[in-house]
Amino acid sequence: GQQVMQIPQYQHVQEGEDFTTYCNSSTTLSNIQWYKQRPGGHPVFLIQLVKSGEVKKQKRLTFQFGEAKKNSSLHITATQTTDVGTYFCAGPIEGTSYGKLTFGQGTILTVHP
């Protein structure tokens, strides 16, 4: 069945260092979404990528969607303590549409001040 894998599972950085998490799907995705979950909170939508090779930026965050639409990455430049949380990638469950997502395992980011 469809799998969405994310690495690394954990990442500890010093404040100011960069951070990258990678997402790989076993199947081609129509789109990929990224969510952030703060400790004790619920997932919050960050961005959606739709086009092959697409790159989007949100301030210090850069999101990429692979040419084959099977992988994606999230890069944070100069991390801050406010970046702490779990970052999930998610793609539509194969053969379905709206709202039915398969989530990666998530990358837990810890930022040491």
Add this chain to the structure above:
Amino acid sequence: SAVISQKPSRDICQRGTSLTIQCQVDSQVTMMFWYRQQPGQSLTLIATANQGSEATYESGFVIDKFPISRPNLTFSTLTVSNMSPEDSSIYLCSVELTELGEKLFFGSGTQLSVL
């Protein structure tokens, strides 16, 4: 965006009992989704709740264990039946507002612990 109210926010339940989780949205939505997040794990879709029809369950989840109601376009309930410790998870209600693209808005979740 959507404001999603979910309750209870947390509960501790005894094995063999049932718990009903309520989800209220501040706007009318066609589909509501119930996800489960087991401790330290990712999110898994349980079912899709459609107004006026039976819920659609994903592989590994059955109606007898997770009955769902959807009486109108702003409200849904998920019941976790005959609970066991393996049901200890965070249960999340979510909606998608198509006019805002294919992104999910999540409720604050219900943290369930089964003893």
